[in-house]
Amino acid sequence: MKIICIGKNYVTNVAEKEALRQADPVIFTKPESALLREVDPFYIPDWSDNVFYEAEILVKINHNGKNIKPEFAHKYYDEVGLGFDFTAKDMLNKLREKKSPWDLAKGFNGAAPVCPKFINKEELNLEKLQFSMNVNGEEKQNSDTSFMIWSIDEIVAYVSQFFMLKKGDIIFTGTPAGAGKMEIGDVLEGFIEGKKMLTVNVK
Template sequence: MRLVKFVEFSRKIVAVGKNYAAHIKEMGSEVPSKPVFFLKPATAYVTEGNPIKIPKGCTELHHEVELGVIIGRKACDVEEKDAMDYVGGYTVALDMTARDWQLDAKSAGLPWSLAKGFDTSCPVGQFIPKEQISDINSLPLWCKVNGQMRQNGNTKDMILKVPFIVSYASNFFTLEPGDLVLTGTPSGVGQVKAGDCIEAGLGDIVKIKFDVVNKEK
């Protein structure tokens, strides 16, 4: 199946923010009146065996574990009831965030592009065919740093569910085969530093492991 190598031909990463109530609370925000989306470029991907690089000038890099939805066929203006027909599979992903840059951008009313889209800001695991997950709305989602549990959530707590997210996004961005849709992160996000090791997974179905390093000058 071609989607096994989605990282090699994916053209974009579409991410929804503020999708878990507990995470919204820990960030001192409020539940948005409408979905919040942002983009990461395909150059943000990094796969196991390669490190997560803290971008130069970033002083506070945070981990955010997420369920990743991989698009199986072209989706444009898809209705929610049909959205799952366009899903090819899933993966576990990390939305690495330069939190200091994001907070600066928020306070100035500027985009989050640098804070969210730098190289290696989207570590991903292997492709999981959607048939292998019987209930995507009840799936443990976890993240450890140096062996210590930081995030321990479940997709049942998502405010917006996968069909709605795919449908809504497709009204604004044509989703293409191999594109990745990130669905938000549960509470427990926190800082990582050079030398740390991040592990994350979807239950016991898939697991990823990445070392964190400083980007060389």
């Protein structure tokens, strides 16, 4: 399975969307080894002291497809979930200076916690789907999918031009403002429409 991620996909003001849509979506990937089960803690790697958390809406692909048109994209996923995109910011800055790929900063072990259970999309309003993240009980991120520059269906269609999507693939659809540095001992909790989806203990 593949983990495909979308960067820089949220605005704070919906009016900003059209200008930002003139550029293509930012795409990067994480290896399967980046997946973290909820029952496992996340250990901050010893080579970084600046790992950031980001909460994101996830889409799980239900069957194979490539070159998918946006109007048919909804047929390629049934379930939506929540995950955390962990980024080693100090490593990312080094890679950007050298104009190198982001893999080491984004794809390290445990850098992609994913909720244990997904929600049938028919139960949700994907055009205005609210989600949030708490750190030690304090809300740090709160937004909804109406602030996405590229919608879920547009993301599925765009990605499928370059990667054949296969059943079980997961797409991280981007994060809103509020991402921050995690510390040892933190408890991260992610919610969709107030329902807790994911908890990660930081070690």
